[in-house]
Amino acid sequence: xxxxxxxxxxxxxxxxxxxxxxxxxxxxxxxxxxxxxxxxxxxxxxxxxxxxxxxxxxxxxxxxxxxxxxxxxxxxxxxxxxxxxxxxxxxxxxxxxxxxxxxxxxxxxxxxxxxxxxxxxxxxxxxxxxxxxxxxxxxxxxxxxxxxxxxxxxxxxxxxxxxxxxxxxxxxxxxxxxxxxxxxxxxxxxxxxxxxxxxxxxxxxxxxxxxxxxxxxxxxxxxxxxxxxxxxxxxxxxxxxxxxxxxxxxxxxxxxxxxxxxxxxxxxxxxxxxxxxxxxxxxxxxxxxxxxxxxxxxxxxxxxxxxxxxxxxxxxxxxxxxxxxxxxxxxxxx
Ligand code: UT7
Numbered sequence: 001x002x003x004x005x006x007x008x009x010x011x012x013x014x015x016x017x018x019x020x021x022x023x024x025x026x027x028x029x030x031x032x033x034x035x036x037x038x039x040x041x042x043x044x045x046x047x048x049x050x051x052x053x054x055x056x057x058x059x060x061x062x063x064x065x066x067x068x069x070x071x072x073x074x075x076x077x078x079x080x081x082x083x084x085x086x087x088x089x090x091x092x093x094x095x096x097x098x099x100x101x102x103x104x105x106x107x108x109x110x111x112x113x114x115x116x117x118x119x120x121x122x123x124x125x126x127x128x129x130x131x132x133x134x135x136x137x138x139x140x141x142x143x144x145x146x147x148x149x150x151x152x153x154x155x156x157x158x159x160x161x162x163x164x165x166x167x168x169x170x171x172x173x174x175x176x177x178x179x180x181x182x183x184x185x186x187x188x189x190x191x192x193x194x195x196x197x198x199x200x201x202x203x204x205x206x207x208x209x210x211x212x213x214x215x216x217x218x219x220x221x222x223x224x225x226x227x228x229x230x231x232x233x234x235x236x237x238x239x240x241x242x243x244x245x246x247x248x249x250x251x252x253x254x255x256x257x258x259x260x261x262x263x264x265x266x267x268x269x270x271x272x273x274x275x276x277x278x279x280x281x282x283x284x285x286x287x288x289x290x291x292x293x294x295x296x297x298x299x300x301x302x303x304x305x306x307x308x309x310x311x312x313x314x315x316x317x318x319x320x321x322x323x324x325x326x327x328x329x330x331x332x333x334x
Pocket of ligand 1: 036037038041042045046121160161162164199225226227228229230233262263264291293321322323
């Protein structure tokens with residue numbers, strides 16, 4: 001049996017988690033009717049069987065609020081006790097105000113500072129890094145970290161290379177001060193812009209219509225060169241995992257569960273091989289939710305906890321990468 005290290009003393013801990021996913025399920029069979037694809041192609045190339053999609057009239061903040069309320073209940077934290085609300089999202093309600101402001105208002109979290117972080121699929125780990133840092137510095141005691149995406153409204157439903165991949169949802173975690181050796185043992189984040197053309201969405205950014213005056217419908221949707229991202233994805237997540245472990249003073253032998261960003265089952269398997277981590281220790285949700293960008297890790301974390309997989313005292317390693325590029329890793333103990 002491996003002896004457990006207790007490398008670092010955590011400043012913050014995850015005191016509660018919650019999630020919200022749309023009720024509407026879009027299966028691979030449904031997609032066969034929309035674009036030239038097949039359940040066989042999607043399953044073997046990605047591992048996705050179905051995904052949840054939002055309906056007209058719903059907003060990203062609606063799902064953040066639902067997920068946050070569940071997480072707050074579990075943590076026994078009142079909204080007025082929150083010092084921060086940070087949302088990782090690339091699909092906010094509006095260009096401004098930040099989606100976090102709408103969540104703050106709905107929760108009546110009057111004492112919180114609320115803002116969004118744009119870090120693509122690493123968004124949740126960026127929020128965890130910021131939240132943990134604020135608690136470590138004594139600038140906050142309690143806060144909410146959320147990863148939330150409505151990707152299907154910004155998906156090109158004529159592009160089979162992307163429309164089969166994405167899904168919608170939100171996951172939340174309440175952070176409070178750590179009381180013992182359980183908590184966030186490390187957070188590691190990074191970014192680099194040398195390949196930003198591989199994955200982007202102009203949206204309402206100044207690079208688009210507002211600047212050029214030319215209507216271009218392609219600005220509204222996600223553009224991705226998936227196969228060029230693939231290799232980077234595996235390398236970035238491996239590096240992030242190893243860095244996060246080093247910062248936590250742990251090795252893979254100490255890790256009970258790995259929660260990778262859910263972009264592609266083949267990427268997840270390749271990561272497992274590189275980290276020498278058996279698939280039984282890797283949390284996989286891609287078959288039911290698809291790729292939810294910054295929501296994928298908190299959704300998987302919440303599901304794994306509620307299914308009783310993650311037990312008290314166990315170490316979890318979360319790793320992500322995304323367009324930009326962005327990447328990150330974090331080790332936490334429940
Ligand atoms: O969330 C973070 C960022 N995202 C990622 O990290 C995504 C990483 N990349 C991937 O997951 C994979 O690259 C994809 C799943 C996006 C694509 O898989 P791939 O094995 O890299 O396929 P490909 O793009 O190289 O395309 C292979 C073939 C092409 O046909 P030809 O040119 O060989 O005739 C595509 O047109 O598969 C075709 N194809 C499809 N066929 C059926 C692409 N999409 C589909 C589809 N159904 N949905």
